[in-house]
Amino acid sequence: MKRHPTWKEFPLGCVVTTPGSAVLFETGDWRSFYPRTDEDKCIACGVCWVFCPDNSRRKVPRKVKRPGAMYADYFDFNFKYCKGCGICAAECPSCAITMIEEREK
Amino acid sequence: MTEPKRIAMEVSIAISEAVRQCDADVISAYPITPQTHVVEHLAEIAAQGHLDCEFISVESEHSALSACIGSSAVGARTFTATASQGLALMVEIMYIASALRMPIVMAVANRALSAPINIWCDHSDAMLARDTGWIQYFVENGQEAYDMTLCSFRIAEDNRVMLPITLNFDGFTVSHVVESLVMLTDEQVREFLPPFAPLYRLDPKNPVSMGPVGIPEIYTEARKAHDEAILASRAVIDEVWADFGKRFGRHYQAVEHYRTEGAQTLLVGMGGLTESMRGAVDSLRDKGKKVGLIRLRLFRPFPHEDLRKALGDAGTVIVFDRCLSTGGPGGPVASEIRSALYNLPKRPAIVSFIGALGGRDVRTSQFAELIERSEAIAASGSIPDYEMVGVRE
Numbered sequence: 001m002k003r004h005p006t007w008k009e010f011p012l013g014c015v016v017t018t019p020g021s022a023v024l025f026e027t028g029d030w031r032s033f034y035p036r037t038d039e040d041k042c043i044a045c046g047v048c049w050v051f052c053p054d055n056s057r058r059k060v061p062r063k064v065k066r067p068g069a070m071y072a073d074y075f076d077f078n079f080k081y082c083k084g085c086g087i088c089a090a091e092c093p094s095c096a097i098t099m100i101e102e103r104e105k
Numbered sequence: 106m107t108e109p110k111r112i113a114m115e116v117s118i119a120i121s122e123a124v125r126q127c128d129a130d131v132i133s134a135y136p137i138t139p140q141t142h143v144v145e146h147l148a149e150i151a152a153q154g155h156l157d158c159e160f161i162s163v164e165s166e167h168s169a170l171s172a173c174i175g176s177s178a179v180g181a182r183t184f185t186a187t188a189s190q191g192l193a194l195m196v197e198i199m200y201i202a203s204a205l206r207m208p209i210v211m212a213v214a215n216r217a218l219s220a221p222i223n224i225w226c227d228h229s230d231a232m233l234a235r236d237t238g239w240i241q242y243f244v245e246n247g248q249e250a251y252d253m254t255l256c257s258f259r260i261a262e263d264n265r266v267m268l269p270i271t272l273n274f275d276g277f278t279v280s281h282v283v284e285s286l287v288m289l290t291d292e293q294v295r296e297f298l299p300p301f302a303p304l305y306r307l308d309p310k311n312p313v314s315m316g317p318v319g320i321p322e323i324y325t326e327a328r329k330a331h332d333e334a335i336l337a338s339r340a341v342i343d344e345v346w347a348d349f350g351k352r353f354g355r356h357y358q359a360v361e362h363y364r365t366e367g368a369q370t371l372l373v374g375m376g377g378l379t380e381s382m383r384g385a386v387d388s389l390r391d392k393g394k395k396v397g398l399i400r401l402r403l404f405r406p407f408p409h410e411d412l413r414k415a416l417g418d419a420g421t422v423i424v425f426d427r428c429l430s431t432g433g434p435g436g437p438v439a440s441e442i443r444s445a446l447y448n449l450p451k452r453p454a455i456v457s458f459i460g461a462l463g464g465r466d467v468r469t470s471q472f473a474e475l476i477e478r479s480e481a482i483a484a485s486g487s488i489p490d491y492e493m494v495g496v497r498e
Contacts, residue, residue, distance in 0.1 A: 004326070007326040007330045008330075013205040013206035013207075013305075014204075014319065015305045015313050015314070016315075017305070019314075
């Protein structure tokens with residue numbers, strides 16, 4: 001179990017003095033649906049990567065063969081932060097992303 | 106020392122002058138009756154170059170207080186003022202200002218809440234903001250309004266406090282009255298009020314985040330820390346008022362006693378009407394009645410212990426509220442006093458009167474009648490939860 005601070009340990013007004021510390025807050029455990037990519041449908045346009053509100057769609061420096069293009073970027077998910085909001089699935093122009101319930105993983 | 110010069114000044118103007126002497130850095134406010142003269146005069150002072158400050162004009166009170174949080178967060182001494190509906194619009198942001206520990210000072214010219222629309226005084230607006238986590242006090246007259254403005258910045262910005270303050274003064278009957286008062290020199294104010302030095306400020310060179318999310322594992326402790334902070338502010342409030350008294354000869358306490366020696370019946374009031382209540386106590390004392398007045402100056406943090414000491418031995422306590430908790434247990438002050446005294450082994454009978462709503466006059470003679478009638482009510486053994494006085498049946 002993670003130990004949370006007592007009320008006496010709070011800095012004034014809950015101010016956060018470590019810049020960029022949001023990275024420590026792993027929002028992935030909120031997820032009840034996870035996004036699954038059908039690699040055959042993905043055209044590697046990057047719309048999911050642009051729209052992801054948590055930067056958990058990642059552009060990976062690896063070129064793979066895609067329909068309509070010889071080589072393109074490859075995208076994966078960082079499940080430490082993906083909340084399963086489904087924006088990537090809703091925005092995907094080629095319907096390559098499907099939201100699947102976690103328990104069916 | 107030469108006798109300080111006594112001048113005549115409208116109370117709203119006196120508050121503005123106090124803000125100028127405190128050298129406020131940022132003022133953001135939206136005009137609303139009966140507070141308008143405060144910001145109007147401050148806008149004039151700023152425009153004439155008598156105060157080096159940023160005067161931010163906004164489109165609403167919600168924005169005014171939001172701007173104040175921003176300026177307080179960078180370490181600027183910040184002032185605002187409002188009343189009634191304006192305060193109601195600010196309430197959402199008031200909770201944030203106090204929880205983020207922004208020492209904003211706000212003057213509230215107390216006014217009734219709509220509907221029916223009414224611009225005159227009662228304390229409904231202040232009571233709406235009762236649980237926002239701000240320090241709240243109620244002044245009686247112009248001198249006190251001026252003095253408390255000076256004290257407010259020092260209390261709020263004290264690093265042991267770091268909480269916003271509302272300074273409540275009755276709309277019109279205090280705010281618009283020209284009173285005789287004594288002002289301090291700018292030099293005296295500078296000596297009394299140190300520069301604002303916050304523990305944290307928004308600064309790109311040393312980045313911090315203010316206002317993060319409080320998940321269920323955090324929120325309760327955050328509220329506990331806030332509660333402890335406002336309770337602990339009491340010691341600093343007393344310290345600053347004592348220092349003010351020592352320096353300038355005007356002494357202020359959280360709970361004020363007037364002719365309470367041996368009093369069987371005590372009247373409790375808040376705000377400007379306590380001056381009329383004093384008159385009622387005087388006239389009854391002249392007739393040999395053992396009555397006195399307890400004036401509540403500090404409302405948040407609520408001075409439980411002082412009130413237990415002040416009221417615990419009385420036979421009857423009469424609380425006069427200028428606010429109706431609609432469908433509730435009585436006047437807000439009365440119900441808090443009831444709960445403060447409830448666990449005493451022997452407690453006085455408590456009679457709750459609600460009146461002077463929306464600017465309705467209650468005269469000295471009427472207060473005297475209420476005191477006399479309360480003794481009969483208390484003796485009857487059947488005390489109503491509350492009574493609205495002066496209602497036409």
